[in-house]
Structure formats: structure tokens, C-alpha cells
Amino acid sequence: MEDNRIGRRTVLRTAGALAAATAVTGCGTLMGTGDSRGSSGGGKKRLVVSNSGGTYNDALTKAIYEPFTKETGITVTTVNYQSAQIIAQVKQGRPQVDLLDNTLLNFQKMTRLECLEPVDHDRLKNVKGAGIAEHNLPEHAVGKNVWCSLMAYRTDSLKRIPKNWADFWNTDAFSGPRSLQSAEVDLPELEFALLADGVPLDRLYPLDVDRAFASMSRIRGGVKKFWNTGALPAVLLGRKEVVATSLWGGRADDLIKQGMPVAYQWNGARRMTNGWGIPKGADNTDAAYKLIDFSLRPEVQAAFAKLFPHGPVVPGAIKLLAEDVLATLPTSPQNLKVGFDADAVWWDKNRDAVTKRWQEWADA
Numbered sequence: 001m002e003d004n005r006i007g008r009r010t011v012l013r014t015a016g017a018l019a020a021a022t023a024v025t026g027c028g029t030l031m032g033t034g035d036s037r038g039s040s041g042g043g044k045k046r047l048v049v050s051n052s053g054g055t056y057n058d059a060l061t062k063a064i065y066e067p068f069t070k071e072t073g074i075t076v077t078t079v080n081y082q083s084a085q086i087i088a089q090v091k092q093g094r095p096q097v098d099l100l101d102n103t104l105l106n107f108q109k110m111t112r113l114e115c116l117e118p119v120d121h122d123r124l125k126n127v128k129g130a131g132i133a134e135h136n137l138p139e140h141a142v143g144k145n146v147w148c149s150l151m152a153y154r155t156d157s158l159k160r161i162p163k164n165w166a167d168f169w170n171t172d173a174f175s176g177p178r179s180l181q182s183a184e185v186d187l188p189e190l191e192f193a194l195l196a197d198g199v200p201l202d203r204l205y206p207l208d209v210d211r212a213f214a215s216m217s218r219i220r221g222g223v224k225k226f227w228n229t230g231a232l233p234a235v236l237l238g239r240k241e242v243v244a245t246s247l248w249g250g251r252a253d254d255l256i257k258q259g260m261p262v263a264y265q266w267n268g269a270r271r272m273t274n275g276w277g278i279p280k281g282a283d284n285t286d287a288a289y290k291l292i293d294f295s296l297r298p299e300v301q302a303a304f305a306k307l308f309p310h311g312p313v314v315p316g317a318i319k320l321l322a323e324d325v326l327a328t329l330p331t332s333p334q335n336l337k338v339g340f341d342a343d344a345v346w347w348d349k350n351r352d353a354v355t356k357r358w359q360e361w362a363d364a
Contacts, residue, residue, distance in 0.1 A: 046075050047287045051101035053080045056308060060101070063304035068294045074287050083110060086279055090115040095279040099288040105187075107141040107277045108348040116140040117278040123289050126296035131315040135341055136273050143273040144295050145310035148330040148339060149181070149189065150269035152237060152252040153244035156261040164267045168244055169196035169219050176243030177224035179236050183358040184228040187347060189246055190216075190354065191340070195268045205343040209354060213361055226362065237262055249330060250309040269339035271330050273313065305329060311336075 049065075051057055057078055065076040079097060081089075083106045089095045100107075110116045118139050121127050127137065136143030153162055157176055162168050168178065181189050190207050193215035199208070224242055227233045233247035238255050249269070255262045276292045278285055294300060301317035304310070311331030312318060318332060326332035330339060347354075 044284045044287055045073055046077060047099060047284060047291060048077050048079060048097045049099045049101060049291070050079050050081045050086065050097045053078070059304060059308035063307055064291070064295050064300060067300070067303075068291055071294070072287075072290060074290065076291070086110070087113060087115050090280050093281055095281050097279060098282045098284040099291060100277040100279060101144075101274060102277060103344075104136070104138065104141055104143055104273045104275050105342070105344040105347055105351075107138070107275060108344045110277065111138070111140040112348065115280050117280050117282065117285065119278065120289075124293045124296065126293050126314070130296065130298075132296075132313050133341075135344075136275065136313050138344075141275045141277045142292055142296070143275040143313045144292075145301075145304060145308075146271050146273050146313060146329075146331050147310050148249040148269040148271045149186075149246055150249055150330075150339070151244060151265040151267075152233070152247050152262060153265065154237060154240065154242075154261055155263055157240065157243040161263075162244060162265055164265070165192045165196040166198070168192070169215070171219065171222040174244070177241065178219065178222050179225045179227050179233050179242045179245035180219075180223055181233075181246050182226035182228045182362070183355045185230065187342070187351065188354055188358045189270070191270050191342070192246060192268065193219075201268070201340045204340060205346050207346065207350070209350075209357070213357065216361070250328070253309065253328070266330075266335045267338045269330055269335065271311075271339050271341045272344075273341075274310070 051060060065078075069075050081097065083100075083102060086095065086097065086100060087110060107116060119142055121137060121142070124142065127142070132143065151162065151165070151168055155161070158174055160174065162174050167174055171178070180192075190209065190212035191204050193212040194204055194208065195201070196219070197211060197215040199211075225232070225236060227236070227245070230248055230251060233245040234251045234255055236242045237245060237252060238260060252262050252264065276288075276295070278288050282288065296314055298312075298314050298316035298320060301312035301314045302320035305312050305317065305321060306325055309328045311329035313331070318326065321329070326334070329335065
């Protein structure tokens with residue numbers, strides 16, 4: 001599933017966040033939804049970017065696209081294409097976008113299918129010496145913001161706080177129905193099953209699939225629902241139908257803001273990175289590089305994180321964020337050390353086989 005993991009229904013941190021950002025960054029960009037293209041060549045003043053839309057696009061517009069246009073004069077038009085559509089366009093020699101915003105996992109697949117241009121990281125001055133993690137700088141992409149899957153639980157339904165996935169799996173000491181993610185919506189949560197079974201964070205990959213499914217079988221009876229939409233786990237928590245669930249970071253924010261007894265457990269969170277990729281054959285690469293580089297400025301990374309609960313990849317941006325914002329981000333110092341980064345290379349090689357096995361296991 002390629003829609004952004006926060007999704008269209010998530011409200012931004014505060015009602016005034018976007019308005020405040022508008023006051024700071026200006027409103028110089030006319031955002032479009034069409035996919036028509038201007039004349040080719042490095043001097044083009046219009047950049048077509050594909051992203052997942054919704055509130056994610058709203059935050060990108062305020063934090064990145066509009067100030068970029070104000071500074072460079074290059075307007076940004078956004079479209080929402082699935083990677084399969086881009087792959088087909090590239091294979092036909094007619095990519096309809098200049099720049100892609102997608103997960104590094106999807107970019108790993110597109111690289112394997114020879115649909116992305118290699119990235120010349122030397123053209124990105126804001127990469128040099130910025131301290132961006134190596135796994136966020138693959139040959140054919142550039143990471144820009146980090147999201148995660150993690151645990152959320154009801155504080156009024158559990159006598160003790162679940163400190164890790166082993167506690168989540170312990171239905172005797174932490175009684176009550178659970179929910180976990182179905183493979184229908186995204187990657188099966190095999191890492192959580194392995195952590196619950198005692199595998200250390202730094203020894204997860206390559207995943208022991210047999211051990212993971214054996215661990216999943218042990219908790220299966222305590223799982224009320226394997227959720228298949230991003231909004232469902234928060235709904236189950238809000239209705240008190242489950243006492244704990246996995247979910248995508250930020251999905252329980254509305255419940256917490258409403259004063260419901262819900263909290264996150266960041267220990268064992270699975271991080272994944274959204275980034276930039278340039279489709280093979282794109283004819284406006286100069287403008288694409290300019291936008292990529294602009295988005296990696298610490299102040300721009302921080303501005304986006306204030307609007308949307310994805311963590312910066314640039315460590316320098318962390319210093320520009322208040323503690324209350326950092327507490328919600330997977331790349332803050334306190335959360336970074338207790339989570340792990342999904343191995344995009346491993347998942348690209350094994351996703352189809354694991355998903356098939358999941359479906360067989362779920363149907364058994």
C-alpha cells in the first residue's frame with residue numbers, strides 16, 4: 001500500500017499549524033493536480049512531483065513546495081501516481097513526473113526494475129557532512145522523512161504499562177484483546193513477533209521467518225482483529241474493543257488530544273523512510289535536484305516535522321525542534337535508540353514470499 005502512513009484523515013498537530021506556516025513561508029506557489037508538462041530542458045520553471053496526497057501533501061506544500069517556489073521561481077505541481085503507474089510510464093519511455101516521493105522500499109523495487117536514475121549525491125550540498133544515515137542514501141534515492149509502526153495501548157485497561165513487544169505478546173500478565181496489522185495493508189509485522197520472542201533489535205535481519213510465524217501463532221488467539229486499513233486500529237482503541245494494537249505513528253494522536261487514556265510505546269518501533277527518486281528518462285532533473293537539496297536543509301526539515309509527525313533524516317533539524325514535538329518523532333534522540341530501521345533490501349527480496357505465507361497462515 002502506497003498511501004502515506006498517516007493518511008488523509010489525520011488532523012495536523014494543531015488547527016493553526018498550517019496557518020502559522022503560511023505566515024512564515026509565504027503562499028507563492030500555485031499547486032495544481034494535472035499532469036501536463038511544460039517544455040523540456042534544464043531551464044524549466046515547473047516541476048511535477050508525485051506524492052500520496054492528503055494531509056501529507058498539505059504539509060509538504062507549506063513546509064517545502066511554497067518556500068521553494070518563493071526562492072527559486074520554480075512552481076511545483078503535484079499528482080498522485082502509484083509506483084506501478086510510474087514503472088509503466090518509464091517502460092514506455094514517457095515518465096509523466098519529474099520527481100517521486102515514495103518509500104525507500106518502493107524505490108528499491110523500482111531500482112531493481114531499472115526505473116530510477118542514479119542519484120549524484122555530490123550535487124546535493126545539504127547532504128555533505130549532514131550526518132544522514134547511510135541507509136537513507138541508497139544509490140538511486142535520497143531519504144527525507146521517517147515514519148514508523150509502533151504500539152499504542154489504553155492506560156485504563158492495563159494494570160501495568162507494556163514496555164515492549166514481549167509484554168504485548170504476554171496475554172496473561174497484560175490481559176485483553178489485541179490488534180495487529182494484516183499483510184493486506186502493508187508489510188507483515190514479523191519483526192514485532194521476533195522481538196517478542198527475544199531477538200535483539202540489532203539481530204533482526206535477515207528475518208527468521210519460521211521463528212516469526214511460530215511467534216505469531218502464539219498470540220493469534222489474543223488478536224481480535226488483524227487490521228486492514230490505517231484508520232482501524234485507532235478506532236478499535238477509541239471504542240475500547242482492544243487494549244493494545246500496532247499502528248502507524250500519529251494514528252492515535254486524535255485520541256490523545258481528546259483526552260482519552262491512550263499512549264504510545266516507542267520501544268521496538270519499526271522505522272521506514274520516505275524519500276525522493278527521479279524516474280528514468282525524466283527531463284527536468286536540474287529542478288528536481290534543487291528541490292531535493294532544498295528539502296534537506298535543517299530548517300526545512302524542522303518546518304515539515306512541526307506540521308506532520310515524520311522525523312527528519314538530517315540530525316541538525318532535531319536541534320531546531322521543541323521537546324513536545326520531538327516526543328512524537330521516530331528520529332528524536334530518545335525514540336531513535338529504542339527502535340529499528342526496516343531493511344528495505346531484505347523486504348524487497350522477500351516481500352512476495354512472506355506475504356504469500358502470511359495469507360496461507362491467516363487462512364489456516
